[in-house]
Amino acid sequence: MIFFRGIVFILLNLAFARADFIAADFRTTKGDFTVSLDYVNSPLAVANFIQLAGKPDDILETPAGVPFLENAAHYAQSYYRPTIESDVARLPLRVERIESTPTMRGFYAIFQSNTYIGGVEGFALPNYHADITGEDRIRLQQVSFNPSKYRITLKYPRPWLDSRELMVKKAPMYRAIRVNRVETGIRFFSGSMTNDPLEHPGYQFQDELVRDLSNLSNPFGFPFNVAGVLAMDTLAPNRNGSRFFITSVAVPSFNGQYTAFGKVSTIPGLNVVRSIANTPSDINGTPDEEMVILDIKFRRGGITANAFMEGYHQGFLPGEIETLPLSIEQNENALELVIPLRPKSQNALYSTSDLRSYLGGTIEAQSPEQTSAERIDLTEFFGFAPKTFFRGFSTAMPTWPSREITLKKARLLLNTTSGIDRGKLNMIFNEGGTGGSYSIDMNIEQNVVGEEPRVVRSVGAGTFAATYDFSRSPYLGVLEITSFTGPLNAEQFSLHFDSSRFTNNPQVNPATLIRRFNARTTRAQLPFLSYSGVFQKIH
Structure with a gap:
């Protein structure tokens, strides 16, 4: 029976080898393994994972013609010229002019859909600047006197909030990161700086639980019916951030609970995963042996996989992390902390008495209609913590699906x-x-x-x-x-x-x-x- 299971495992992965793929190569202190990422069923989780792992910049030079990105395929050609109106706030691009180049005559871009939605034409330079999803996320430069030739740079990774220091960082998060916890014989966890199950990287995004039954990475639409599944770790629905786990056995009860976005692609790799998950641990799941994910590299093959652009899907994920300008006001009856929350955003508040350890950080959503500031009465708070510092962070939501x-x-x-x-x-x-x-x-x-x-x-x-x-x-x-x-x-x-x-x-x-x-x-x-x-x- 074990022999036949191995044959089925090999045949499934041979099917992957012939198809389009995005592979994540994990290098760990316990050995190396590869995960085939499911960018069809879980594009948001895959895009978030690749960016936090520190994917190198993509530098692409367009040939002559009007440059644009269609379904993330990096090439240029002439195209119909609509205008951006209300959708301009959802454009996941940053456009900059290099001072030494002639005036750019036009720029067209695909955004937020696999179909053409909008573009920019005839804008005045050097004053034009559009940065919606993040600083230095994508840069377009004119590289010749022919105004139709440009160099496009996609910048990675995405910024994230280090909850230990309350600092927004741009260095890859998934580099030299520990295996935080193991459920012996079932799965191991990583993607956390503090091993706090409530930790987040400054934002949270939705689950992706609907399966495309034709995708081989999810047989019969039940991804956890097989071992070696890479998934987002979360305590509640739609609270995905940076924490993830990989299973060492089939766990069908996880189906419909966690966003699965990859599968270990070889039996030797699955053996490495099992060696990590089988490591003895204490009562809290902290492994007795320190295990580290040194880095994660990515490979692609096939037209569809090469056309998967993280910047495009970033337009559907929470945006950049900003510091909230907090203030304290003395009213007649109370001392209040004033939090100027932005509508259509996710917000988190932290407090500390020593600037070394921080409390709080639970993300609360601010609805599109709510524009008033949040006020917190500090009277009772200062009764047991007379010296307290506060910091707040806000992340804009590109969409509000509900x-x-x-x-x-x-x-x-x-x-x-x-x-x-x-x-x-x-x-x-x-x-x-x-x-x-x-x-x-x-x-x-x-x-x-x-x-x-x-x-x-x-x-x-x-x-x-x-x-x-x-x-x-x-x-x-x-x-x-x-x-x-x-x-x-x-x-x-x-x-x-x-x-x-x-x-x-x-x-x-x-x-x-x-x-x-x-x-x-x-x-x-x-x-x-x-x-x-x-x-x-x-x-």
Whole structure:
């Protein structure tokens, strides 16, 4: 049996060898291994990982013609000339003019999509400057008197927050970084400076849990059904940052919980992973032996893999980390810390009494509509910490996915169960998305004294009212059903629309019901204990 498993493992990896690939070569003190990165299913996690590992700069010189980047393929050609309007804030490019070169006549760029969205034409130099996603992320220079020839430089890695020193750094994070923790015989963890499970690099981004079943790196759509999976380590949904783990065995229970974005590609490499994961540790999982990931290098093969550009996907990840200008105000009744939070951002606050160790750092999201400053009463705080320093950091969100959900003329389909009872709920929203009509079709098993249980079909219909709140998280929207007419009761009925579970098809998005809701039939009150459903746009 072991022999046949080995043959299957080899055949799968031969398939990878023939296909496009992005390989991450890990060099560690316990040996080397290679991971095939799943840039198809988890492009955000892969882009973040490559940038934190310190990918070398890409320097590309365009031939004659109007330069642009299409699907990250680095070449130039003439193209249609639209203009940038509202999308300019999402342009993941930095454009600079070198003083010794003639005036640049035009620049066109692909951004935020595999299709052409916008460009810049005829801007005045040397005053033009666009830096949306980060300092020195990408630079375009004119390298000849022909205004159509340029040199493009993509700068790596992305800045990150060192939580030990509270400093924003640009050096590669995944260089000479320790294996922080092991779950003996299951997985090992790294990507953390402090081994704090709440640590983050100054930002957090969403899970990517929907699988492309045609991708060999995720057989049958269940990535953790095999050993050697590279995944983001997080304690809660949509809290990915820099921490990651690699499994040494198959752990099917991890499916749907963690973002898997790679797989160890060889059996010798998997043996290295197992030697790390099998290292003895203390009760907290700290390994008895110091193990270090020395560095991670990347290789690519194939048209699609070479066309994967981290800068493009960076446009969907949180932006640069900025220091918040904190202030303290004395009011009549309190001493307040004033935090000028930016709308549509992630923010973290730290405190220290000795400038050596810091407390706090939990990231809170600031919704697009919230513009007022946060105020914290320090009266009680200074009662036990009279000398305290504060630092705050903010990271702008390029998108707010939960805000993009619209209930206008939408359909919500739910399958519900209670024991062996089964029901189907079909909800149609009105033009304003504030409510609508529903129908429910249930098969209910009823116990009859002295006889076998029988199934009774119950059909009903009515109307409902609803509100939708996207302010709680960039990645999570909450739909509250506030009232029903007809057979349903709206008590405790809310839905979470989690962007990590969205499919690539914008017409069908899974919805997760997080609380019970009650259905009232003509005979009894029935709690629905489990559920599943989809959210569909029907216009």
